[in-house]
Amino acid sequence: MLKVNNLIVNYGHVKAVKNISFELNKGEIVSILGSNGAGKTSTLFGMMSIVKSSSNIEFKGKDISKYSSVQKVKEGLVLCPENRRVFPELSVEENLKMGSFIRGNYSKVIKDVYDLFPILKDRKRQAAGSLSGGEQQMLAVGRAMMGEPEVLMLDEPSLGLAPVITDDIFNVLKELKNSGVSILLVEQNALKSLRISDRAYILETGNIVAQGIAKDLLNDEKVKKAYLGI
Numbered sequence: 001m002l003k004v005n006n007l008i009v010n011y012g013h014v015k016a017v018k019n020i021s022f023e024l025n026k027g028e029i030v031s032i033l034g035s036n037g038a039g040k041t042s043t044l045f046g047m048m049s050i051v052k053s054s055s056n057i058e059f060k061g062k063d064i065s066k067y068s069s070v071q072k073v074k075e076g077l078v079l080c081p082e083n084r085r086v087f088p089e090l091s092v093e094e095n096l097k098m099g100s101f102i103r104g105n106y107s108k109v110i111k112d113v114y115d116l117f118p119i120l121k122d123r124k125r126q127a128a129g130s131l132s133g134g135e136q137q138m139l140a141v142g143r144a145m146m147g148e149p150e151v152l153m154l155d156e157p158s159l160g161l162a163p164v165i166t167d168d169i170f171n172v173l174k175e176l177k178n179s180g181v182s183i184l185l186v187e188q189n190a191l192k193s194l195r196i197s198d199r200a201y202i203l204e205t206g207n208i209v210a211q212g213i214a215k216d217l218l219n220d221e222k223v224k225k226a227y228l229g230i
């Protein structure tokens with residue numbers, strides 16, 4: 001469904017992503033794993049035209065390489081950014097509304113988001129900045145879902161969260177997959193990501209150094225030791 005070929009992201013002389021290729025099939029959860037500075041965020045930013053990049057991107061058979069960020073969202077690619085990036089002074093519901101800005105389908109979709117995260121409904125009038133880290137992450141995922149993605153991309157949703165909250169978030173990702181959303185999950189938490197993923201790519205200093213079926217990677221002692229710190 002989504003094929004990213006020869007993605008290159010440079011910041012001046014810093015080569016953050018060095019000609020990588022990967023794909024996501026419909027209904028899959030695919031992880032891109034790697035440590036700090038591996039190039040994970042740059043990969044997502046390059047894909048979504050947030051930073052300058054060179055690539056060939058095919059989505060549902062269409063060449064979208066030259067599309068702007070907004071056009072890519074309209075096609076069904078939505079990014080849930082690192083560090084939640086909620087609007088702290090806006091209420092929970094106002095934050096969700098921002099996520100439907102491009103689609104304008106607010107009243108219909110918000111019901112689904114509240115079903116997914118009932119806590120957001122309970123707190124809909126509360127300022128987003130007053131939520132806990134886990135609740136803010138739920139809000140960030142909910143806001144991305146308001147854009148009605150076919151492909152949901154998440155940048156380190158487990159960052160700074162207690163293990164039990166990470167489990168809640170990852171369980172929601174599994175639910176979303178079951179409802180037909182394809183997921184590209186960028187994470188440092190290799191173990192938890194691989195457990196919910198179909199396939200994974202391992203990124204190191206801008207290169208893909210290993211890839212495969214998630215279960216196989218989880219059982220590969222060499223890969224686990226060399227790249228995953230498991």
Ligand code: ATP
Nearest residue numbers: 011014015016034035036037038039040041042043
């Ligand atoms: P993290 O987990 O810390 O977010 P990451 O895997 O997402 O790491 P990137 O943020 O994509 O990695 O960074 C990849 C490389 O590009 C790093 O060496 C980083 O220092 C560099 N980099 C990222 N953004 C910029 C920028 N705006 N200008 C210059 N270099 C940058």
